[in-house]
Amino acid sequence: MSIIDKEREQEQARVDRLTSMIKQRIGYLRERTGGIHGEIVDIRRDFWEDVTVNFEDSAETAETYASMKQQAELLSERERSHRHMKEQLATLERLQASPYFGRIDLVEEGAPAGSEPDQIYLGVGSLLDESGEQYLIYDWRAPVSSLYYDYGPGPVVYKTPEGEVRGEMTLKRQFMIRGGVIKSMFDTGVTIGDELLQEVLGKGSDAAMKSIVATIQQEQNRIIRNDRAKLLIVQGAAGSGKTSAALQRVAYLLYRFRGTLSADQIVLFSPNPMFNSYISTVLPELGEKNMNQTTYLQYLEHRVGRDFEVEDPFVQMEYTLTATGEAGYETRMLGIQAKSSAAYMDLIDAYASRLGHRGLLFKSIMFRGRPLITASAIAEQFYQLDRGVTIPNRLRMLRTWLLKELTRLSKLERKKKWVMDAIELLDNEAYTIAYQELRRKNKFTEQSHDDYESEREFLAAGVVQERFKKLRSRVKRGLFLDMPGIYKALYEPGHVEGNPVGGPAGFTAGEWEAVQADTLGRLEQGLMPYEDATPYCYLKEKLEGFHTHTTVKYVFVDEAQDYSEFQYRYLRRIFPNSRMTLLGDFNQSIFAHSGTGEIFHTLNELFEPEETERITLLRSYRSTKQIVEFAARIIDGGERIEPFNRNGEEPTINRAERPGALPTLIADKLRELSASGFESVAVICKTAEESKILYAKLADQTQGIRLIEKETVTFEKGKVVIPAYLAKGVEFDAVVIADASARVYSRESERKLFYTACTRAMHELHLFHEGELTPFLDTRSGDFS
Numbered sequence: 001m002s003i004i005d006k007e008r009e010q011e012q013a014r015v016d017r018l019t020s021m022i023k024q025r026i027g028y029l030r031e032r033t034g035g036i037h038g039e040i041v042d043i044r045r046d047f048w049e050d051v052t053v054n055f056e057d058s059a060e061t062a063e064t065y066a067s068m069k070q071q072a073e074l075l076s077e078r079e080r081s082h083r084h085m086k087e088q089l090a091t092l093e094r095l096q097a098s099p100y101f102g103r104i105d106l107v108e109e110g111a112p113a114g115s116e117p118d119q120i121y122l123g124v125g126s127l128l129d130e131s132g133e134q135y136l137i138y139d140w141r142a143p144v145s146s147l148y149y150d151y152g153p154g155p156v157v158y159k160t161p162e163g164e165v166r167g168e169m170t171l172k173r174q175f176m177i178r179g180g181v182i183k184s185m186f187d188t189g190v191t192i193g194d195e196l197l198q199e200v201l202g203k204g205s206d207a208a209m210k211s212i213v214a215t216i217q218q219e220q221n222r223i224i225r226n227d228r229a230k231l232l233i234v235q236g237a238a239g240s241g242k243t244s245a246a247l248q249r250v251a252y253l254l255y256r257f258r259g260t261l262s263a264d265q266i267v268l269f270s271p272n273p274m275f276n277s278y279i280s281t282v283l284p285e286l287g288e289k290n291m292n293q294t295t296y297l298q299y300l301e302h303r304v305g306r307d308f309e310v311e312d313p314f315v316q317m318e319y320t321l322t323a324t325g326e327a328g329y330e331t332r333m334l335g336i337q338a339k340s341s342a343a344y345m346d347l348i349d350a351y352a353s354r355l356g357h358r359g360l361l362f363k364s365i366m367f368r369g370r371p372l373i374t375a376s377a378i379a380e381q382f383y384q385l386d387r388g389v390t391i392p393n394r395l396r397m398l399r400t401w402l403l404k405e406l407t408r409l410s411k412l413e414r415k416k417k418w419v420m421d422a423i424e425l426l427d428n429e430a431y432t433i434a435y436q437e438l439r440r441k442n443k444f445t446e447q448s449h450d451d452y453e454s455e456r457e458f459l460a461a462g463v464v465q466e467r468f469k470k471l472r473s474r475v476k477r478g479l480f481l482d483m484p485g486i487y488k489a490l491y492e493p494g495h496v497e498g499n500p501v502g503g504p505a506g507f508t509a510g511e512w513e514a515v516q517a518d519t520l521g522r523l524e525q526g527l528m529p530y531e532d533a534t535p536y537c538y539l540k541e542k543l544e545g546f547h548t549h550t551t552v553k554y555v556f557v558d559e560a561q562d563y564s565e566f567q568y569r570y571l572r573r574i575f576p577n578s579r580m581t582l583l584g585d586f587n588q589s590i591f592a593h594s595g596t597g598e599i600f601h602t603l604n605e606l607f608e609p610e611e612t613e614r615i616t617l618l619r620s621y622r623s624t625k626q627i628v629e630f631a632a633r634i635i636d637g638g639e640r641i642e643p644f645n646r647n648g649e650e651p652t653i654n655r656a657e658r659p660g661a662l663p664t665l666i667a668d669k670l671r672e673l674s675a676s677g678f679e680s681v682a683v684i685c686k687t688a689e690e691s692k693i694l695y696a697k698l699a700d701q702t703q704g705i706r707l708i709e710k711e712t713v714t715f716e717k718g719k720v721v722i723p724a725y726l727a728k729g730v731e732f733d734a735v736v737i738a739d740a741s742a743r744v745y746s747r748e749s750e751r752k753l754f755y756t757a758c759t760r761a762m763h764e765l766h767l768f769h770e771g772e773l774t775p776f777l778d779t780r781s782g783d784f785s
């Protein structure tokens, strides 16, 4: 038997020992948790039987309390151990099939000469021996585990909460253990072996993202374990593992700050609802709860409320892609850019400070079809308040005044005829309650006339109070402020803040007037253009006071290149106590509001420079070498992207010879790909409109094909037709670019969209076109034939 075989035998024996121990513990814990669960049920059921309740005198009462307290403590102690055991059980169940994936041997500095190295095994949870003192498996997030990701054999150093530890790594070994059997095992240097990565990446894609803990690369580890930066900006090529690193980072932070950080103090902004479903299994797989996940649109909708319907960014996107040449297109584009800039935030600031002196609009408080307190009376009252006080505080003072006014007016109202009529219609029960209430208060005098009057007054007060309830609640919620009107006023003809020339800097008066008219037209219909939603929320909060999420400690923004400068500044304000991790790729910036995506590189003033760190990922793992090299030629600087060394078929370019032949050619290709065993295949179109048309043509030729639309919320395996911008962030075994003609992709703004589409493919990429091929493939290309 060779040394290697012998080592493998020894390692397998260790795996066997551990798996049987894990199995035993699982059996024991299952029994114990069942038992404790039973006890908890019993304690809850018999709670009142087991406490002696007696309140006769103070001694008895004290005893009763003591006995209740004892019973409650017993219950909560049992519940705690139940929870703890359940957690242990979950960890053991995760470890059972694959207890670990790595081993390092370490001799710490200062260890007696000739001492044996410590063997450190790494897995997705930790495991202690029977004595509870020795780690048989270390959690991949433990301080010592960082060595596995950062070093090869040789001198090493790692950080612990107590300080740095130095030593010598004498071995670094990787395992692939499945079902308790070592499938492969090899010793490596710094890079966590190509073999394992080859194996992981060579597989078919899944409906859900996988955790990458066994193969985290050194540069990714810098993102995952970064404890220092308040703002961490990651620029990473397509497929370089940005999303993966973000999720492992969440798991790491939850481990590192266990006890002080919980999953609900972490928020992740994802690009679309489908993406939420795609990544939702990663953290539970690692034994952690999912963080809060939302899309920026969902957040805005929640903030804007019911006054407007917020335009979906994908609708805006579809417009920017399909409406070229339509009247007003250029105006809208100009508007989008202006409203996304930091300068526009300054303009809103200027508007808000002017509103401190004049121009705030209010809604009259209406009652029975007439204004009870008119808008102008409210405005007058507001502007009488001390101007040195902030607007939100003045609004608070105004609210108090309005509530007092309502009380005063409600008294006047009681004498009105409608109240008398309402009293007549009251049922007997109301009269009886009034009678009893007045008796209780000794208001009855036994003089029937006065009694009648008292009863009337009491009932009138009740009737009016009931009808005023709604008014009071609206006032309490601040609904007397006419926010839609105030925002619309910004776009009234002639109204410009900040720039006397007639528009935000860089605009001619005519241009800005056109933007104003266009925006006002949409707002009048109750539609809030996407580019206006953040300025609107910002203005609203400036006036009403900021609704900040002070408990959130970490914010993650995936596809960070898709956000505007204005949006970043806004996010920073609403999460004031939060550190931020932004992950993006400026080569995939496809929204008009995010310009060329450079914004997220220049976010300097969000945090202090010394609190900001930038990491660049150049290695691309998703796609084969052939696909990465093909796609890299589409973009500027693509030559810097390094493909991971996994080989596959060359991408193909297929021309339809006859007009209208594309759908049939694509359907043939889909059949071919299915026959080759690819389970997830995407036909990527430029827009939703094109996707719909193509889907209709493919549906009867291709079994089980689905159309993905912006509302789709679950990501499933299979064949799909999808617009490029919805395919962001996700991946497929094979990708078919539905129409790579010059007619479809030729404007410079479409280059990045085209790049994004091509980089979704893991194993195969096929492009189809009719007529002339997109110029993006020849500008930087060599020979694509």
Ligand SMILES: Nc1ncnc2c1ncn2[C@@H]1O[C@H](COP(=O)(O)OP(=O)(O)OP(=O)(O)O)[C@@H](O)[C@H]1O
Pocket (backbone or CB within 6 Å): 197, 200, 201, 210, 212, 215, 216, 217, 220, 236, 237, 238, 239, 240, 241, 242, 243, 244, 245, 585, 621, 622, 728, 729, 730, 731, 759
């Ligand atoms: N260290 C790694 N080990 C194994 N797989 C990895 C590793 N890093 C990335 N991957 C795989 O590469 C693919 C791309 O990763 P991910 O989606 O996180 O990249 P991304 O940078 O967010 O991509 P994009 O910007 O193109 O959406 C995924 O299948 C992921 O599992």
